């Protein structure tokens with residue numbers, strides 16, 4: 001897969017190719033990513049970003065970033081800023097094409113007036129409940145409210161009053177006058193403007209009325225000259241309204257709405273509302289908690305932008321909703337990091353080994369590759385000393401037969417170093433193993449098996465106890481313990497949170513090559529997985545590493 005070009009074919013590319021052939025849109029491709037600034041971006045948004053920005057890149061067009069900020073109640077500048085930062089981090093560029101739907105409020109108002117003048121919109125004083133009831137259902141046609149036949153003059157006057165704030169919230173709305181018998185509920189005189197006596201984060205107190213999404217979206221696309229307006233499948237039923245508005249208003253251009261299946265991932269919830277709930281109830285540490293499916297969270301966890309892009313390319317773009325396995329995303333992360341990440345030995349849950357026949361104050365420097373397949377990345381120095389740590393799980397007092405790691409009176413090879421033999425196990429009063437005593441074999445250095453010695457099968461990682469660097473390691477796992485936390489309608493999704501999704505190991509010890517690591521750097525801790533220095537809390541005084549992903553997919 002190339003670094004820049006999303007070459008995977010998909011049905012949207014076929015549409016664009018056909019348009020280019022017939023010379024539609026003067027051979028241009030202009031897409032847009034239209035987030036509502038009411039939360040942080042998640043992996044689903046990343047898919048839409050990769051698609052929209054990816055198409056613009058490949059067709060030498062441009063992708064606009066447009067904030068769909070028509071609902072002042074839920075929106076906030078905090079989100080506006082974070083969204084921009086996240087898109088940049090993913091590696092995409094809107095080339096100064098940054099827009100806000102709120103910039104079009106004047107124009108949108110004029111379009112609404114134009115619709116009224118065409119006899120295609122009316123002010124309705126029915127209550128929300130009345131409108132809902134009169135709208136009918138899939139089996140029952142809608143009925144006109146008593147306000148549907150107001151004259152153009154009356155509607156113009158009332159809409160002007162709505163604008164001036166002469167009505168209270170909810171007292172009336174502006175509706176498009178389309179077709180109350182339409183089988184498509186979206187066409188049964190949809191509301192296009194509502195009263196909201198609240199300030200907006202960009203327009204302040206200027207407006208008392210705000211346009212609805214379905215009205216704003218096609219017109220914003222049109223005003224920006226978007227050629228292909230790509231959205232998720234649930235908007236398929238809104239397309240007739242999208243087209244109706246542009247047709248009735250005889251706009252100079254008519255973007256084509258194309259729908260694709262949204263990304264769903266197992267073991268995850270993706271809706272911003274649900275994610276916000278986890279944040280507000282302190283069930284996670286914030287929007288950037290490394291377990292969150294947010295771009296922030298994935299970044300903090302240590303995912304690379306390239307792995308997210310590769311994942312989005314690989315799952316492709318379809319018309320059919322499905323659930324993608326989280327393992328597929330983790331696989332993409334593993335694959336990218338395996339290529340790039342320097343290696344290091346870190347003992348996460350240490351147990352001390354004293355090598356009794358090794359000289360007391362000696363330090364021997366061993367050399368190892370930074371990356372086994374990339375000589376150009378160079379070498380690292382690993383000090384070997386009399387006292388070392390090994391992983392608690394690499395020693396078993398009473399192991400099964402096929403156990404090749406350390407056991408009483410057993411042999412094991414210390415990676416890059418020597419074979420050792422364990423001859424004594426020291427325990428505390430509770431019976432917990434606190435220290436092992438061993439001897440080393442001088443002529444086994446660096447993988448050598450001397451003549452007459454049986455080949456030692458087990459190779460384990462280790463860190464010098466006197467030269468190693470203390471650190472905290474956070475073992476992250478899936479946030480939910482069931483594939484679909486929303487499947488059971490009678491149980492709150494929060495009940496399915498995985499209590500073991502974070503295990504903090506405070507006594508980990510890293511090889512000294514990790515001494516000057518900077519926040520966000522990624523590594524493979526040999527045999528343990530991929531880890532990243534925490535973006536927020538890692539410093540030279542307190543080293544904190546997050547587990548990005550294990551080396552193998554061992555989720556059961």
Ligand code: ATP
Pocket residue numbers: 033034035036037043044045047048230231232261262263264270271272273
């Ligand atoms: P949520 O339902 O999570 O709150 P949303 O659709 O309301 O998301 P928006 O800010 O409106 O969020 O979305 C911005 C863009 O991202 C839209 O074009 C939307 O279609 C797209 N998008 C959102 N979620 C997904 C997803 N899971 N897969 C693909 N695209 C998505």
Ligand code: MG
Pocket residue numbers: 036
């Ligand atoms: Mg939305």
